[in-house]
Structures are given as C-alpha cells and as structure tokens.
Amino acid sequence: xxxxxxxxxxxxxxxxxxxxxxxxxxxxxxxxxxxxxxxxxxxxxxxxxxxxxxxxxxxxxxxxxxxxxxxxxxxxxxxxxxxxxxxxxxxxxxxxxxxxxxxxxxxxxxxxxxxxxxxxxxxxxxxxxxxxxxx
Amino acid sequence: xxxxxxxxxxxxxxxxxxxxxxxxxxxxxxxxxxxxxxxxxxxxxxxxxxxxxxxxxxxxxxxxxxxxxxxxxxxxxxxxxxxxxxxxxxxxxxxxxxxxxxxxxxxxxxxxxxxxxxxxxxxxxxxxxxxxxxxxxxxxxxxxxxxxxxxxxxxxxxxxxxxxxxxxxxxxxxxxxxxxxxxxxxxxxxxxxxxxxxxxxxxxxxxxxxxxxxxxxxxxxxxxxxxxxxxxxxxxxxxxxxxxxxxxxxxxxxxxxxxxxxxxxxxxxxxxxxxxxxxxxxxxxxxxxxxxxxxxxxxxxxxxxxxxxxxxxxxxxxxxxxxxxxxxxxxxxxxxxxxxxxxxxxxxxxxxxxxxxxxxxxxxxxxxxxxxxxxxxxxxxxxxxxxxxxxxxxxxxxxxxxxxxxxxxxxxxxxxxx
Numbered sequence: 164x165x166x167x168x169x170x171x172x173x174x175x176x177x178x179x180x181x182x183x184x185x186x187x188x189x190x191x192x193x194x195x196x197x198x199x200x201x202x203x204x205x206x207x208x209x210x211x212x213x214x215x216x217x218x219x220x221x222x223x224x225x226x227x228x229x230x231x232x233x234x235x236x237x238x239x240x241x242x243x244x245x246x247x248x249x250x251x252x253x254x255x256x257x258x259x260x261x262x263x264x265x266x267x268x269x270x271x272x273x274x275x276x277x278x279x280x281x282x283x284x285x286x287x288x289x290x291x292x293x294x295x296x297x298x
Numbered sequence: 299x300x301x302x303x304x305x306x307x308x309x310x311x312x313x314x315x316x317x318x319x320x321x322x323x324x325x326x327x328x329x330x331x332x333x334x335x336x337x338x339x340x341x342x343x344x345x346x347x348x349x350x351x352x353x354x355x356x357x358x359x360x361x362x363x364x365x366x367x368x369x370x371x372x373x374x375x376x377x378x379x380x381x382x383x384x385x386x387x388x389x390x391x392x393x394x395x396x397x398x399x400x401x402x403x404x405x406x407x408x409x410x411x412x413x414x415x416x417x418x419x420x421x422x423x424x425x426x427x428x429x430x431x432x433x434x435x436x437x438x439x440x441x442x443x444x445x446x447x448x449x450x451x452x453x454x455x456x457x458x459x460x461x462x463x464x465x466x467x468x469x470x471x472x473x474x475x476x477x478x479x480x481x482x483x484x485x486x487x488x489x490x491x492x493x494x495x496x497x498x499x500x501x502x503x504x505x506x507x508x509x510x511x512x513x514x515x516x517x518x519x520x521x522x523x524x525x526x527x528x529x530x531x532x533x534x535x536x537x538x539x540x541x542x543x544x545x546x547x548x549x550x551x552x553x554x555x556x557x558x559x560x561x562x563x564x565x566x567x568x569x570x571x572x573x574x575x576x577x578x579x580x581x582x583x584x585x586x587x588x589x590x591x592x593x594x595x596x597x598x599x600x601x602x603x604x605x606x607x608x609x610x611x612x613x614x615x616x617x618x619x620x621x622x623x624x625x626x627x628x629x630x631x632x633x634x635x636x637x638x639x640x641x642x643x644x645x646x647x648x649x650x651x652x653x654x655x656x657x658x659x660x661x662x663x664x665x666x667x668x669x670x671x672x673x674x675x676x677x678x679x680x681x682x683x684x685x686x687x688x689x690x691x692x693x694x695x696x697x698x699x700x701x702x703x704x705x706x707x708x709x710x711x712x713x714x715x716x
Contacts, residue, residue, distance in 0.1 A: 171333045186516075186545070191665070191690055195354055203689055222459075223517070223545040226348045226378075226439040229459040234354030249517075252330040253459035259329060260461045263322055264359050273333075 166278045166288075166296045171250065172258045173270025175290040178243040181215035182284045183207050186249075188224025189231035189257075198240035217242040218282040221249030232257030236267045245271045246288075248279045272296075302331035302473065303338045311469070319369035323465035327473065330462060336473030340435050345371075345467035346422045348378040348439035348460040350409040352402035360461060361408040364468075369412060372470030376417040376428055378440045379605070380406055381667075383660045388670060395667040418660035419634030421534070421605040423451060432556050435478060439463040441541035442534070442604045442682065448548035450533045452556040454478045457547050477548055483557060484566040485550050487515045488573045491524030497578060498525070501699040502585070504532040505681035507576065508539020509584040512546050514574040521550040521564040524576075528554050531607055538604050539681035543587075588684035588697035596696065597674030599707040600663045602632035603683040608640050610700075614655075615646060617704035623654030628671040629707040630656045630663055654707075666690050677706045 184206045187193065192202035198213030212235065222228040232254060235241035241261070245254055250273055258269040282288075288296045310316055311324035331339070349357065381402035382390050392399040410416050415427075420440045422428035430436055432452030438444035439458050447453040456476045458466060466472045476482040489511055497503065511520055528536070528551060540546035550558035558564035601614065614631070623629045631650075633641075638659055641647040647657060656671075663669050664687040677696045678684050684697040696712055706712050 172329065190353060191686060201689070224441065224542065226441055226444075226457055226459045226463070227351060227353050229461040230349075230351075230353035230357045233356040233360075233461065237354070237356045237359075250333045250335065252333045252462060253457075255329050255333050256326055256459055256462035256465075259326055260322075260360055261356065264356065264363065 166274060166281065168246070168272040168274035168278065171271040171273050172255045173244070173268060176216055176244040176270055176272060176296060177289050178214065178216040178287070180282050180284055180286040180288060181207070181210055181212060181217050182282055183217060183219035186220045186223035188228060189222060190225040190227025192224070193231055193235060195231050195234035196238050196240060198235055212242045213240045214243050216244045216246060216288055218246040218279060220279070221247050221251040222253055228253045229257035229260065233261040236261035236269050237265055241267070241269060244269060246274055246279070246282065247271060248274060248276055301335070301337055302328060304328070317367050319364050319367035320468060323369070323468040326462055326465045327469055327471070331473035334473050334475040336475040338474050339471040340474040340478055341471045342373055342435050342437050342466060343430060344374040344376065344428065345437035345463060346376045346378060346428060346439060346443055347414070347437070347463040347467060349464040350377045350405050350414065351379065351460065352381045352398060352405050353460065355401070357460065358401045358405055361405055364464065365408050365411060369468055371413045371467045373467055374427070375414045375467040376422055377409055377414050379420045379662055380418050380660050381665070383658050386658060389658055389661070390667050390669055398667060417634065419605050419636070420662065421607070421634060423447065424605070424607050424634065425636050437463055437466045437472060442538035444547050445537035445541050445549065446534055448477055448483070449537055449550065449555055450530065483519060483548060484568070485519045485521035485564045486571045487518050487520040488570045489514065489520050489522045489576055490573055491522065491576045493524070493577065497581065501701070502679070502697070503581070504528065504535035505539050505679070506581050506584040508536040509543045509587060509681050509685065510574070510576055510580050511536065511540040511549060512542060512544025515544060515546060517545045519548050519550070520546065521552060521558060521561065521570070523552050523561065525551055525554065531610055534604060535681070539685070542682045542685045585697065588681055589695060590688050591675055591694035591696065593675045593694060593696070594712045595675060596627060596677045596706045596710055596712060598628045598630065598672045598676045599703050600630050600672060600676055600678045600683055601680070601703060603662055603664060603678070603680040606631055606633040606637065608637055611637070611641060611646055611650070613700055614704065615650065617701045618653055618708070621653070621708045623707045624710040627707050627710050628656060629654060630658055630669070630672060632658045632662050635659055664690060668692070677703050677712065679703045
C-alpha cells in the first residue's frame with residue numbers, strides 16, 4: 164500500500180501504526196510519562212503511543228495539547244510520528260518545540276479521509292519519497 | 299516553498315539575526331500558516347496565553363529558553379489560570395507533588411518577567427482590559443475564553459494551544475485563517491431548541507446545551523435557534539461546555555449574539571448542512587453524562603469553572619441566603635484576582651468566608667494534582683467541571699443547578715432538607 168500526503172513537519176516516517184478513531188485532547192488524555200491514553204471515554208483508552216506512528220483525526224479539547232505532546236516526546240514516551248486528517252497547528256507546535264529544545268523528531272503528515280481509513284493498527288509504514296509511504 | 303507573505307523583518311527573524319527566541323517564534327508561526335493554508339498574517343491587539351500553565355518539564359524548559367534569549371512581547375499579553383494559588387499553597391501542597399508545584403511557581407515568575415500582566419484567569423472577558431470590541435483580532439488559548447471572545451464579544455481568534463500562543467504574542471500577528479476571516483465564522487449547523495417554557499427556565503439549561511452542542515457538531519460553527527434570551531453568564535456556560543465535550547470555538551445564538559441578528563446573518567444566507575433538534579430527551583441524556591454516582595451524601599462543592607463572575611457571586615449569596623456551609627462539607631469557589639478585589643470592595647468576600655465559603659484564586663479545582671479538601675463525592679453547577687474531573691481526579695461527581703449546589707453545601711445532602 165502506498166499513501167501520499169502533505170508534510171506539516173519533518174519528512175520521514177517509519178514504524179507501526181496505532182490508529183485512533185476519535186480526536187484526542189492530549190492534556191488530560193495522555194500520560195506524558197508513559198505514552199498511555201488515559202481519557203477513559205476515548206475508544207483507544209489504555210493503548211500506548213510510545214514509539215508508534217499515531218494515525219488520528221486531530222486534537223481536541225484543552226489548549227494544553229502542544230505542551231503535553233512535547234512533554235511526551237521529551238520523556239521518550241511520545242509517538243514516532245503523527246498522521247492526521249486535520250491541519251492541526253497545535254500538534255505541529257508541540258513537535259516543533261520538542262525538536263528545537265531536545266532534538267527529538269516527530270514528523271507530522273496530513274492525509275485525506277480515504278487514506279486515513281486505509282490505515283489500521285499494526286500496519287507497518289515506511290517513508291518512500293516526498294509525501295509517500297509504503298506498506 | 300512557503301505560501302505565506304512575509305516582510306523583511308520576518309526574514310530577519312527567520313535568519314536568527316534578532317535572536318533565537320524570535321527565530322523560533324517566527325518559524326512556528328510560518329509553520330502554522332503553512333498548516334492552515336493562510337497566505338498572509340494579520341496583526342493582533344492582545345493575547346491571552348496558556349503557555350504559563352504547567353504541563354510538565356517541557357513547558358518550563360521552553361519558558362526558561364524564552365527568558366534566557368531575551369524574548370519580548372509585541373502586544374499586551376495576559377495569563378490564563380495556573381496550576382497553583384500562590385497565596386494559598388495549602389490547596390496544592392508542594393510536599394505532595396514538588397516538581398509540579400515548584401515548576402508552576404517558576405513558570406508564573408517567568409511569564410511575569412517576560413512582561414505578561416498577572417491575570418491568572420480562565421475568564422479574561424470579565425475584565426475591561428480584555429473585553430475586545432466586535433471585529434478585533436486577538437489571540438486566545440483557553441478553550442472557553444476562545445469561544446466567549448468569538449461568540450459573545452465578536453472578537454476574532456482561533457484556539458492557539460500553549461507554546462504557540464506565546465509565539466503570536468512575541469511576533470504580534472497570526473496567520474489570517476479560520477475564525478480570523480469572515481467566511482470561517484459562518485454557521486454550518488443548526489441546533490434547534492424544541493423545549494417548553496419550564497425547560498427553558500432551568501438554570502442548568504445553558505450547561506446542558508453546551509454539552510449537546512459539543513457532541514453534535516465537534517469542531518463546526520453552530521447556530522442556536524429557539525433560545526429567546528441569555529445572560530452573559532449563561533452564554534459563558536454554553537461556551538465552556540461546548541468546548542469541553544467538543545471543540546467548538548464559536549457559536550451563534552439568533553437574536554442574542556452580535557453576529558447573528560438573524561438566522562441568515564449567522565449562516566451567510568446559506569442552507570445549513572444539518573440540524574440537531576434539542577428536546578427533553580436530549581437534555582436528559584446530557585444530564586446523565588454529568589453525574590457518576592447516585593450517592594446522596596456530598597463531601598465537597600466546587601464552583602467557578604470558568605472563574606466566577608461578580609454576578610455569579612451575587613447569585614451564590616442569594617442561594618445561600620445567610621446559611622452556613624455544613625461542617626463536613628467544603629465549598630470552594632475559584633475566581634480571578636480582579637473579581638476577588640471587587641468582592642472585597644462590596645464586602646461580599648468577608649461575608650461569604652464567614653459562611654464557610656472558600657475563595658481560591660489563580661487556578662481551578664478540577665485538574666491534578668488533587669486540591670486538598672476536594673474529594674469523595676463532589677457537587678458542581680459546571681458542566682465543564684463535571685465532564686473533566688472524574689477522568690482527572692479520584693472523585694465522583696453530581697451535577698446540579700446553583701441553588702441545589704448551595705443547598706447541598708449547607709445540608710451535606712443532595713436534595714436534602716434546607
């Protein structure tokens with residue numbers, strides 16, 4: 164499977180997909196010391212983002228999302244990359260500050276809804292040229 | 299590669315000749331512009347920022363970086379609520395969570411040193427200096443304040459998360475996109491109230507409408523029809539709840555909010571994509587979501603999410619009607635320094651404290667670490683508190699109107715004898 168999208172941050176992805184079915188508020192929804200999703204109302208509650216390519220519709224809720232994403236990246240419990248369907252400036256902000264302060268890389272790729280629905284948890288994705296991924 | 303128009307000053311910033319703080323701030327704004335597809339920036343009048351709220355070590359490292367690099371603020375910048383009330387350290391004792399409490403105190407120092415006004419409130423719109431007029435371009439971060447600024451005051455902001463909001467304050471402008479534009483503010487969804495006069499008069503109605511709105515429309519801009527009137531505090535309750543259960547950053551109420559004198563004004567004359575009917579059943583469902591126990595014994599009552607206004611304190615005085623809070627119950631109200639000052643001038647603060655009401659500034663009671671004295675079964679009149687707290691604190695919650703909360707604080711029982 165080859166997918167394409169637009170890089171919002173970074174330009175390379177490699178890893179196994181964790182798919183989130185609904186948007187997540189990182190503040191109050193993610194434990195940045197473990198990477199665990201702690202929002203009990205979220206369909207993927209209990210799953211860990213640590214090291215995963217997290218495919219998600221975007222963030223929601225509190226304005227603390229960038230700080231908590233960045234904090235998870237700082238502790239090493241953050242995602243390896245994010246694939247989103249919403250052009251989410253707050254996720255990009257968290258990834259950029261973590262890169263700037265600690266040199267941690269967390270690329271963010273924007274894809275369309277059809278591409279998103281083809282991604283399932285456990286799919287391996289690798290970078291294959293600008294904006295492309297292959298299974 | 300960038301589609302955003304930048305000027306010579308911006309180029310200097312990106313090149314780093316004006317220091318590392320401005321360089322990072324400008325890079326982040328350019329990335330935000332590219333992400334949102336904006337082609338130009340728009341200047342802002344002021345910013346209300348959440349970067350000063352401690353979310354972990356990164357928030358502190360980032361602030362220390364800005365301070366060390368000599369960052370300056372281009373516009374008046376006001377602080378959202380903190381994790382702690384520095385005047386009442388017992389609320390969140392340092393011994394219990396030293397890293398978070400020390401980190402929060404240091405963050406408060408840094409943002410004040412950077413030149414922010416020490417507002418420390420999630421309800422900035424209660425104060426004249428942060429009550430923009432219709433059409434003013436600003437930066438908001440706190441979700442309820444973003445919605446209030448847009449919906450109730452007609453100012454223009456997207457929801458800028460922490461880290462990014464202070465970049466906008468440093469540079470003094472934001473990408474012209476989303477709710478900063480005319481087009482982005484038009485309603486695409488209708489929330490149609492089909493309720494009886496008795497249901498419309500329920501003091502919890504605005505909170506329940508907000509919960510229903512957030513769940514129904516997610517991130518869209520809705521227009522509410524069939525609500526004949528609403529006070530500013532009622533609109534505040536809708537804004538807070540809809541930004542909690544969903545990501546609503548703006549809503550219209552026909553005949554009430556400034557950009558919706560008519561339905562056609564709210565939608566730009568277009569047909570809405572879909573309609574959600576709000577009836578008795580929808581209200582009952584929303585109410586069920588906000589209560590986690592059928593316990594009748596109450597240990598604490600938490601009010602002031604978002605920070606209580608002077609009118610809400612007036613309503614609390616009436617609801618208590620001179621009765622003292624029960625010995626086994628804590629009644630905690632969170633508010634801002636400015637409202638507390640006004641309370642003092644009116645003589646209400648001493649009077650309320652005499653009745654056993656605890657007034658806490660600068661922070662809120664629903665987020666961890668758990669405030670001392672807030673535990674067990676907690677009653678609140680705030681849908682935002684009721685929706686968030688059970689996931690963040692080891693407590694149960696009961697949602698009810700302000701009068702029911704006051705009665706529970708006095709008797710220790712839900713619906714108990716007054």
